[in-house]
Amino acid sequence: xxxxxxxxxxxxxxxxxxxxxxxxxxxxxxxxxxxxxxxxxxxxxxxxxxxxxxxxxxxxxxxxxxxxxxxxxxxxxxxxxxxxxxxxxxxxxxxxxxxxxxxxxxxxxxxxxxxxxxxxxxxxxxxxxxxxxxxxxxxxxxxxxxxxxxxxxxxxxxxxxxxxxxxxxxxxxxxxxxxxxxxxxxxxxxxxxxxxxx
Amino acid sequence: xxxxxxxxxxxxxxxxxxxxxxxxxxxxxxxxxxxxxxxxxxxxxxxxxxxxxxxxxxxxxxxxxxxxxxxxxxxxxxxxxxxxxxxxxxxxxxxxxxxxxxxx
Numbered sequence: 001x002x003x004x005x006x007x008x009x010x011x012x013x014x015x016x017x018x019x020x021x022x023x024x025x026x027x028x029x030x031x032x033x034x035x036x037x038x039x040x041x042x043x044x045x046x047x048x049x050x051x052x053x054x055x056x057x058x059x060x061x062x063x064x065x066x067x068x069x070x071x072x073x074x075x076x077x078x079x080x081x082x083x084x085x086x087x088x089x090x091x092x093x094x095x096x097x098x099x100x101x102x103x104x105x106x107x108x109x110x111x112x113x114x115x116x117x118x119x120x121x122x123x124x125x126x127x128x129x130x131x132x133x134x135x136x137x138x139x140x141x142x143x144x145x146x147x148x149x150x151x152x153x154x155x156x157x158x159x160x161x162x163x164x165x166x167x168x169x170x171x172x173x174x175x176x177x178x179x180x181x182x183x184x185x186x187x188x189x190x191x192x193x194x195x196x197x198x
Numbered sequence: 199x200x201x202x203x204x205x206x207x208x209x210x211x212x213x214x215x216x217x218x219x220x221x222x223x224x225x226x227x228x229x230x231x232x233x234x235x236x237x238x239x240x241x242x243x244x245x246x247x248x249x250x251x252x253x254x255x256x257x258x259x260x261x262x263x264x265x266x267x268x269x270x271x272x273x274x275x276x277x278x279x280x281x282x283x284x285x286x287x288x289x290x291x292x293x294x295x296x297x298x299x300x301x302x
Binding site: 042044045046048049050102106107109110113114116117118120122123124125126127128143144145147148151153154155156158167169171173176 | 210229230262269274284292294
């Protein structure tokens with residue numbers, strides 16, 4: 001019994017240390033550059049021409065904007081790895097894979113709702129699931145992904161005792177067990193989000 | 199060829215979504231059908247238009263920006279409508295309601 005308590009305490013202490021490490025903010029210039037890397041392609045696509053003068057004006061403008069707005073997008077990004085590695089990983093691996101996963105999920109959800117409309121085999125309910133994410137941005141992206149995935153709609157978010165719970169309206173309730181329902185609803189999206197957000 | 203398939207798919211999803219708004223029993227299940235109109239219908243139609251348009255690449259990418267903005271805004275709006283309806287007092291027709299257990 002004593003050894004069990006000691007082990008458990010050690011585990012909790014390690015987890016708290018890890019959370020503090022993961023919740024540390026990244027430096028200011030890294031935040032500015034990450035925001036700039038998001039804003040500059042958006043300028044290029046929206047303005048629609050690729051002459052050097054236009055690109056230079058866009059780079060200067062987006063640099064000013066990203067130095068003012070650096071906290072809005074990147075406050076909750078995990079602080080490990082260097083900036084170049086993180087940016088390239090985000091642009092080339094993480095975002096395209098998430099986009100492909102979400103695209104197929106959207107197609108599947110449309111087909112499933114069309115089937116529900118035809119046969120009316122619905123069994124709706126509101127279930128409560130637990131998530132491991134803690135930051136505001138991470139929870140927002142996770143809730144939006146849950147709404148886009150087949151047959152689910154996020155109703156509310158609640159934080160209690162350091163843990164985060166989501167209330168989800170499910171159009172076809174399969175199980176009431178919290179772990180099984182969470183696995184069914186969240187899928188592998190949460191694993192993807194935990195790589196970037198804490 | 200694939201753009202015509204995508205256009206037909208989007209049209210079919212739009213028709214089934216409109217049918218679902220008429221047939222489903224309460225606000226929350228109707229919201230499911232209405233949001234699938236946006237994501238499944240409008241986004242596939244926009245992607246098909248991006249493939250079909252006779253225009254330079256940077257202009258075609260604007261359709262993809264529109265699709266991305268729809269994918270961002272649609273879940274937020276549906277969440278706001280559902281939560282507002284619940285707070286207003288519209289009871290859902292469900293088998294289990296864990297949100298009411300925690301908010302007596």
